[in-house]
Amino acid sequence: MTDWIEIGRLDDIPQQGSRVVANAFGNIAVFRTGDDRVFALRDRCPHKGGPLSQGIVHGSRITCPLHNWVIDLESGSAQAPDEGHAACFPLKIEDGVLWLKPR
Amino acid sequence: MAKQKLVLIGNGMAGVRTLEELLKLAPAQYDITVFGAEPHPNYNRMLLSPVLAGEKKLEDIIINDDGWYAGHGITLHKGRKITRIDRRKRLVMTEDGMEAGYDRLLLATGSVPFILPLPGRDLEGVIGFRDIRDVDLMLQASAHYRHAVVIGGGLLGLEAANGLRKQGMEVTVVHVLDSLMERQLDKPAAALLKRALEENGLNFLMEAQTEALLGDTRVRAIRFKDGLEIPADLVVMAVGIRPNIELAKSAGLHCERGIVVNDTLQTYDPRIYAVGECVQHRGNLFGLVAPLFEQAKVCANHLAEYGIGRYQGSVTSTKLKVTGIDLFSAGDFQGGDGFEELAFQDPARGVYKKLVVRDNRVKGAVLYGDTVDGAWYFQLMREATDIGDFRDTVLFGRAHMADEGREGNSVMSMSDDAEICGCNGVCKKPIVDAISQKKLFTLDDVRAHTKASASCGSCTGLVEQILAATVGNFEPAPQEKPMCKCTEHSHDGVRKAIVEQRLQSLPAVFAALGWKTPDGCHSCRPALNYYLLCAWPESYQDDPQSRFINERVHANIQKDGTYSVVPRMWGGLTNPTELRAIADVADKFKIPTVKVTGGQRIDLLGVKKEDLPAVWADLNAAGMVSGHAYGKALRTVKTCVGSEWCRFGTQDSTGLGVQLEKMTWGSWTPHKFKMAVSGCPRNCAEATIKDFGVVCVDSGYEIHVGGNGGIKIRGTDLLCKVASEAEVLEYCGAFMQLYREEGRYLERTAPWIERVGLSYVKSRIVEDAEGRKALFSRFGASQSRAQADPWAELAQPAQRDQFLPLKQLG
Ligand code: SRM
Ligand SMILES: Cc1cc2nc3c(=O)[nH]c(=O)nc-3n(C[C@H](O)[C@H](O)[C@H](O)COP(=O)(O)OP(=O)(O)OC[C@H]3O[C@@H](n4cnc5c(N)ncnc54)[C@H](O)[C@@H]3O)c2cc1C
Ligand code: SF4
Ligand code: FES
Numbered sequence: 001m002t003d004w005i006e007i008g009r010l011d012d013i014p015q016q017g018s019r020v021v022a023n024a025f026g027n028i029a030v031f032r033t034g035d036d037r038v039f040a041l042r043d044r045c046p047h048k049g050g051p052l053s054q055g056i057v058h059g060s061r062i063t064c065p066l067h068n069w070v071i072d073l074e075s076g077s078a079q080a081p082d083e084g085h086a087a088c089f090p091l092k093i094e095d096g097v098l099w100l101k102p103r
Numbered sequence: 104m105a106k107q108k109l110v111l112i113g114n115g116m117a118g119v120r121t122l123e124e125l126l127k128l129a130p131a132q133y134d135i136t137v138f139g140a141e142p143h144p145n146y147n148r149m150l151l152s153p154v155l156a157g158e159k160k161l162e163d164i165i166i167n168d169d170g171w172y173a174g175h176g177i178t179l180h181k182g183r184k185i186t187r188i189d190r191r192k193r194l195v196m197t198e199d200g201m202e203a204g205y206d207r208l209l210l211a212t213g214s215v216p217f218i219l220p221l222p223g224r225d226l227e228g229v230i231g232f233r234d235i236r237d238v239d240l241m242l243q244a245s246a247h248y249r250h251a252v253v254i255g256g257g258l259l260g261l262e263a264a265n266g267l268r269k270q271g272m273e274v275t276v277v278h279v280l281d282s283l284m285e286r287q288l289d290k291p292a293a294a295l296l297k298r299a300l301e302e303n304g305l306n307f308l309m310e311a312q313t314e315a316l317l318g319d320t321r322v323r324a325i326r327f328k329d330g331l332e333i334p335a336d337l338v339v340m341a342v343g344i345r346p347n348i349e350l351a352k353s354a355g356l357h358c359e360r361g362i363v364v365n366d367t368l369q370t371y372d373p374r375i376y377a378v379g380e381c382v383q384h385r386g387n388l389f390g391l392v393a394p395l396f397e398q399a400k401v402c403a404n405h406l407a408e409y410g411i412g413r414y415q416g417s418v419t420s421t422k423l424k425v426t427g428i429d430l431f432s433a434g435d436f437q438g439g440d441g442f443e444e445l446a447f448q449d450p451a452r453g454v455y456k457k458l459v460v461r462d463n464r465v466k467g468a469v470l471y472g473d474t475v476d477g478a479w480y481f482q483l484m485r486e487a488t489d490i491g492d493f494r495d496t497v498l499f500g501r502a503h504m505a506d507e508g509r510e511g512n513s514v515m516s517m518s519d520d521a522e523i524c525g526c527n528g529v530c531k532k533p534i535v536d537a538i539s540q541k542k543l544f545t546l547d548d549v550r551a552h553t554k555a556s557a558s559c560g561s562c563t564g565l566v567e568q569i570l571a572a573t574v575g576n577f578e579p580a581p582q583e584k585p586m587c588k589c590t591e592h593s594h595d596g597v598r599k600a601i602v603e604q605r606l607q608s609l610p611a612v613f614a615a616l617g618w619k620t621p622d623g624c625h626s627c628r629p630a631l632n633y634y635l636l637c638a639w640p641e642s643y644q645d646d647p648q649s650r651f652i653n654e655r656v657h658a659n660i661q662k663d664g665t666y667s668v669v670p671r672m673w674g675g676l677t678n679p680t681e682l683r684a685i686a687d688v689a690d691k692f693k694i695p696t697v698k699v700t701g702g703q704r705i706d707l708l709g710v711k712k713e714d715l716p717a718v719w720a721d722l723n724a725a726g727m728v729s730g731h732a733y734g735k736a737l738r739t740v741k742t743c744v745g746s747e748w749c750r751f752g753t754q755d756s757t758g759l760g761v762q763l764e765k766m767t768w769g770s771w772t773p774h775k776f777k778m779a780v781s782g783c784p785r786n787c788a789e790a791t792i793k794d795f796g797v798v799c800v801d802s803g804y805e806i807h808v809g810g811n812g813g814i815k816i817r818g819t820d821l822l823c824k825v826a827s828e829a830e831v832l833e834y835c836g837a838f839m840q841l842y843r844e845e846g847r848y849l850e851r852t853a854p855w856i857e858r859v860g861l862s863y864v865k866s867r868i869v870e871d872a873e874g875r876k877a878l879f880s881r882f883g884a885s886q887s888r889a890q891a892d893p894w895a896e897l898a899q900p901a902q903r904d905q906f907l908p909l910k911q912l913g
Contacts, residue, residue, distance in 0.1 A: 020909060021912060022912065050662075102912060
């Protein structure tokens with residue numbers, strides 16, 4: 001269950017962009033920042049469930065497309081004073097290949 | 104590397120605000136030590152007046168408690184006064200011999216009340232009004248004595264007098280001039296104020312020259328030059344303040360009336376900065392917090408070594424914090440030669456309003472009795488708005504202007520459960536509570552904590568009023584607001600820089616203008632992307648990642664994450680083939696909802712993201728292109744049936760609408776742009792609430808602009824009348840281009856026209872034929888690149904991947 005799964009290449013995601021990994025338990029959003037760091041979060045905004053993958057990536061944060069909550073990609077936490085959390089998943093790059101550990 | 108050491112002298116409003124701004128920018132850069140002569144943590148000095156009046160308690164006015172300092176690793180020495188600065192050794196020393204070294208020193212020693220050099224000034228019971236100690240002394244006096252005299256009929260003196268009266272004392276205010284608050288009020292307003300304060304039980308002695316304070320150990324009476332003597336058990340001197348510069352002077356720093364600083368708040372010693380009432384900047388001294396907070400921002404930026412931003416002085420406004428008295432004053436309220444005065448007086452209601460105007464620009468304002476519009480006048484003043492077009496009604500206030508949908512009433516008369524923000528369902532009470540409990544100072548803070556005015560913004564004026572009424576006039580008043588938290592530059596400033604410095608990309612803008620974040624935020628990036636696109640239509644490479652999702656995928660995101668698709672139907676016309684194609688698409692992709700929109704088009708709602716390219720391909724195949732219903736772009740041109748069928752039609756409104764839409768589709772604009780053409784003045788296409796509306800008449804075409812049917816309804820202004828369809832097209836292109844080049848991002852034409860004035864728009868579009876043609880040709884040039892159907896591009900097989908999941912698991 002908790003093995004690393006190959007999900008694609010870094011180049012499949014635009015810089016400051018995101019793609020989703022579809023999953024029976026709900027989508028996982030995979031983000032790539034302007035400086036090529038990558039993060040994986042449950043694709044559900046802690047506010048009202050907006051699809052975070054469709055937001056705007058800035059720094060290592062994502063702004064939800066529905067009502068502009070800002071979520072920190074490293075911790076999954078909403079920026080104060082908003083409160084909430086999106087689950088994070090382990091993700092790594094090896095030779096440009098992305099590996100994800102879904103739970 | 105060891106951290107640098109920053110020492111702050113003066114634990115008051117300006118100094119600590121600078122630390123707060125600094126911590127936001129560079130939380131770990133300095134080891135910070137604070138010395139404060141007062142035995143308290145940082146508190147809101149302005150609220151001493153409500154404390155004295157018994158309306159607030161001391162604990163309510165603490166801004167940062169001890170825990171705040173500890174939490175940020177700041178060493179706080181309360182009750183320790185610095186008496187020496189050794190600039191060579193970079194040390195400061197306290198009265199009781201403690202030392203601390205610094206790499207950077209920040210002076211924020213405030214000011215001291217000026218005490219008149221009268222015989223008896225050292226008697227017990229003679230005090231100023233500056234700090235918690237003074238308030239304690241006044242409260243004690245009010246418990247044991249009867250007669251109070253306040254010397255000075257300015258803002259501070261009147262607030263002291265009001266408080267002492269509320270505490271049950273007999274209060275006399277002594278003023279040397281014949282008119283109160285002469286630095287904020289003209290004579291008529293001062294007279295109204297005096298009458299109201301007399302009704303509250305205050306006594307006044309005007310044009311009175313104090314000669315001596317009498318008494319043995321405690322003051323007992325006060326004598327005037329004309330021989331009059333009145334009893335006084337407490338004398339409060341409120342005759343002015345002097346910058347507290349003794350310490351700076353003794354350290355050999357260059358001082359005149361205050362500590363002299365440059366535009367970066369640096370003193371003559373580059374290691375030493377100074378902010379607040381102790382400084383002198385470009386010859387000016389300060390006595391209100393708004394400019395000090397601006398200084399704090401600039402100073403923090405330089406301490407954090409970002410080196411952006413200069414302090415260039417401030418425009419300020421004032422209010423008197425005496426409950427029940429509404430008074431507002433700003434700018435050059437006296438007027439005089441070369442100025443005009445607009446005045447309104449209703450003595451029965453106790454209302455007086457005066458605007459001082461030059462060249463149709465507001466230069467100053469005095470409001471008494473009805474201050475609801477203070478913030479608006481202040482904004483007109485700051486933005487130097489041309490008021491020529493509404494001069495005749497400006498004194499009746501903003502509520503009188505056509506655009507006022509939901510605002511209007513004085514907010515303080517509203518009940519606690521009155522809904523202020525309709526988008527987020529926020530009532531008045533939670534806003535007031537958040538402001539007082541969480542010590543919020545700015546509109547941004549209130550937005551972040553309560554969400555009020557954080558969405559459509561139509562209630563911003565109301566929230567600003569609540570803020571002002573709850574904490575006093577706090578909102579720092581920069582000439583123009585910064586675009587967002589990533590920068591100090593305003594929208595207009597950034598645009599100018601893009602053109603003048605020929606900046607061609609987002610990274611170039613970030614670098615040239617010193618953005619504080621590496622790649623902006625969701626608020627500035629879309630704006631910058633638009634400004635670049637508008638400035639360099641030929642060469643700029645659009646950045647999809649800087650667009651809101653709707654514009655990135657050319658469809659509207661819905662609350663469940665699906666999308667809606669609106670194909671273009673020129674002028675609202677359709678035909679059986681198009682309708683069949685729409686029906687087929689709806690069947691094929693199981694689209695749950697098909698709806699006729701408010702803009703006369705058909706909306707397909709509930710399309711899955713992965714289906715978007717295929718849906719577009721099918722619609723394209725039937726000859727339809729994107730309707731741009733998702734964009735800050737040309738939306739729809741609504742039409743009525745017009746002369747082709749209608750018995751009243753005067754011109755071919757449908758045909759003209761189609762031409763307009765074909766000419767303008769695909770253009771990006773600062774905000775969405777809507778049009779309509781009606782065939783006669785019955786106006787069935789509602790042209791007079793559109794950004795650009797045409798009403799056909801027998802002799803030609805009326806052109807109407809700046810309408811809005813949305814949040815705040817605003818009827819259009821008539822721009823002009825023209826004779827031919829060709830002219831309508833030219834005026835339309837020119838008008839759109841002017842708005843594209845000069846409107847701020849997310850500013851619809853309605854607020855834009857109110858900001859720049861209809862006369863200005865007329866001068867560019869109607870009166871200047873050459874200029875109009877030039878605008879029209881720039882519009883055409885940009886359109887030649889813009890009219891590519893984004894759906895067709897994204898429906899290409901090579902582009903489709905981005906709409907699919909990266910991987911399918913399980
Ligand atoms: C679909 C439609 C409602 C409908 O079913 O009829 C609609 C739907 C939305 N409107 Fe609208 N507006 C629609 C006609 C209107 C109209 C009427 C019109 O265009 O004649 C108005 C008032 C006229 C005006 O704009 O002056 C209107 C004033 C607004 C406003 C307020 C704009 C303002 O400046 O005050 C917003 C909010 C905004 O843009 O920030 C808005 C925003 C929206 C958004 C984009 C909200 C959002 O961000 O999700 C809705 C998108 C839903 C979707 O997925 O399609 N909608 N909206 C209409 C599409 C028209 C079209 O065919 O393109
Ligand atoms: C009663 C009252 C009402 C007011 N109402 C308003 C209002 O409605 N609107 C408005 O805009 N402004 C108002 N003001 C003015 C506003 O409070 C001041 O402009 C502001 O507090 C000045 O900030 P500052 O940091 O420069 O000085 P302060 O806040 O005075 O801070 C200076 C601090 O430095 C300390 N200090 C001085 N020397 C030393 C030293 N050598 N060592 C250690 N510490 C030292 C002082 O003890 C003091 O605590 C009001 C002021 C008063 C007194
Ligand atoms: S379609 Fe327009 S009016 Fe209706 S809910 Fe959405 S934004 Fe509000
Ligand atoms: S659902 Fe994300 S901000 Fe509301």
